[in-house]
Amino acid sequence: MLNRARHSLFDRYLGISRLLAGQLDFHAIIQAVAQEISHIIPHDHLDVCIKTIDAKYHIAYESGLDTAWSKQPPALLTGSPIRTLLAGDVDFLLSDDACADPRFHFDGAFSRPIIDLSLRSRLHVPLKVQGNIIGALSCSSHERGTYTMEDVECARSIADLLAPYFFALRAAEQAKRSAVVETEARAREEGLRLGALKLTEALEAERQRIGMDLHDQTLADLTRLSRRMERLAAQPDMHADVLEPLCRTLQQCMHDLRQIIEEAKPTVLQLFGVAEAIENHLDRSVRESGQPISWEVTDNSDGLLVGIDQTVAISLFRIVQEAVNNAIRHGQPDTILVRIRQAEQGQLSIEVIDDGCGVPAPGPVAESDRNGHGIDNMKTRARLISARLEISRGSGGTGTTVRLGMTRDLTSRAGGQP
Numbered sequence: 001m002l003n004r005a006r007h008s009l010f011d012r013y014l015g016i017s018r019l020l021a022g023q024l025d026f027h028a029i030i031q032a033v034a035q036e037i038s039h040i041i042p043h044d045h046l047d048v049c050i051k052t053i054d055a056k057y058h059i060a061y062e063s064g065l066d067t068a069w070s071k072q073p074p075a076l077l078t079g080s081p082i083r084t085l086l087a088g089d090v091d092f093l094l095s096d097d098a099c100a101d102p103r104f105h106f107d108g109a110f111s112r113p114i115i116d117l118s119l120r121s122r123l124h125v126p127l128k129v130q131g132n133i134i135g136a137l138s139c140s141s142h143e144r145g146t147y148t149m150e151d152v153e154c155a156r157s158i159a160d161l162l163a164p165y166f167f168a169l170r171a172a173e174q175a176k177r178s179a180v181v182e183t184e185a186r187a188r189e190e191g192l193r194l195g196a197l198k199l200t201e202a203l204e205a206e207r208q209r210i211g212m213d214l215h216d217q218t219l220a221d222l223t224r225l226s227r228r229m230e231r232l233a234a235q236p237d238m239h240a241d242v243l244e245p246l247c248r249t250l251q252q253c254m255h256d257l258r259q260i261i262e263e264a265k266p267t268v269l270q271l272f273g274v275a276e277a278i279e280n281h282l283d284r285s286v287r288e289s290g291q292p293i294s295w296e297v298t299d300n301s302d303g304l305l306v307g308i309d310q311t312v313a314i315s316l317f318r319i320v321q322e323a324v325n326n327a328i329r330h331g332q333p334d335t336i337l338v339r340i341r342q343a344e345q346g347q348l349s350i351e352v353i354d355d356g357c358g359v360p361a362p363g364p365v366a367e368s369d370r371n372g373h374g375i376d377n378m379k380t381r382a383r384l385i386s387a388r389l390e391i392s393r394g395s396g397g398t399g400t401t402v403r404l405g406m407t408r409d410l411t412s413r414a415g416g417q418p
């Protein structure tokens with residue numbers, strides 16, 4: 001007889017185990033197993049409360065009766081009527097009349113559902129995984145004095161069956177939440193990048209507009225002024241010695257302005273492309289430096305730069321422009337090479353190689369020692385078009401190599417994003 005009872009209890013546990021399989025959320029599990037549990041521990045209300053991973057809050061899932069416990073958002077553990085059990089202070093809670101049991105009613109306890117729904121007999125056991133309490137299983141009955149220590153033992157066995165499943169579900173939910181947070185953060189970062197890229201584009205357009213205005217308006221005015229001054233200086237009653245330096249200063253101003261306009265408006269880039277613009281810049285910069293530097297630009301990009309988006313093209317050009325300027329200004333090199341090529345898997349690679357004195361070794365640089373912004377700007381521009389930028393000593397420790405790599409689709413404005 002006893003054997004038969006044991007057998008049927010064993011069958012019930014197996015039934016619970018079978019019902020667990022394939023259930024993918026807490027609520028579905030409770031609904032699935034509540035009926036089977038009621039054959040082992042009769043109840044009017046059954047709930048499972050699960051602690052959050054930080055062990056500060058808990059969430060309740062219930063069956064049989066709908067109470068405010070499962071309707072509230074994750075609630076503080078300190079307000080739970082079974083906080084002593086959840087904290088591990090007691091091994092179980094058994095009450096013949098929870099409505100009048102002071103253990104469930106204390107200042108700040110959310111025990112109203114016990115009174116509202118007359119949950120008199122109550123029994124609670126912890127859900128444990130590897131000795132850690134992850135929540136609790138609770139059964140309640142409207143009748144007084146329903147449960148005994150034998151029911152507590154049965155509840156412990158059921159809790160042992162449920163706990164690993166709940167533990168895995170909680171971990172999976174946490175991983176899902178983390179993935180969502182990470183995806184959102186990445187989307188925000190990408191949004192910022194695209195916003196900054198748009199801004200760069202607008203700034204570049206504005207820069208070109210100012211360049212054109214300076215050319216059409218200011219340079220034209222200065223040219224007129226210069227002619228008038230030359231005519232004045234030629235008049236016999238004028239002091240040529242006073243006007244002549246003024247004329248020279250004005251010529252210098254116009255020269256500087258032409259330079260600014262040239263800088264502001266990368267016409268060669270727009271008309272002929274990145275490689276030609278780099279060549280044009282190298283030629284002009286080396287000539288103006290007066291240094292005996294030989295240079296070469298090789299383009300083995302196999303058409304990778306054809307149809308490239310204008311913003312990407314301008315960024316690539318400006319980065320190389322600064323690398324070339326740095327090489328001439330700081331390196332005193334004999335040669336400067338710019339190598340444009342298609343690297344592995346269709347990636348674009350641009351290298352600016354000089355054989356000068358070499359960049360200082362990387363290391364902490366005192367704020368007061370950092371004057372230039374060229375390299376910072378190069379890095380920002382590279383980030384905006386999702387390019388990789390490396391600045392290092394050349395092979396053999398001499399000179400400087402600036403290496404720019406792009407993996408994304410160069411023809412799309414955002415560097416590969418649709």
Ligand SMILES: Nc1ncnc2c1ncn2[C@@H]1O[C@H](COP(=O)(O)OP(=O)(O)OP(=O)(O)O)[C@@H](O)[C@H]1O
Pocket residue numbers: 326327328329330331354356357358359360371372373374375376400
């Ligand atoms: N090709 C190079 N050869 C030698 N030193 C270099 C080279 N490129 C950069 N450096 C060193 O790195 C420093 C930082 O360069 P960065 O372009 O950031 O500033 P800068 O050229 O001094 O000023 P800015 O570019 O703002 O006019 C330079 O001052 C120089 O010491």
Ligand SMILES: [Mg+2]
Pocket residue numbers: 322325326372373374375
């Ligand atoms: Mg610089």
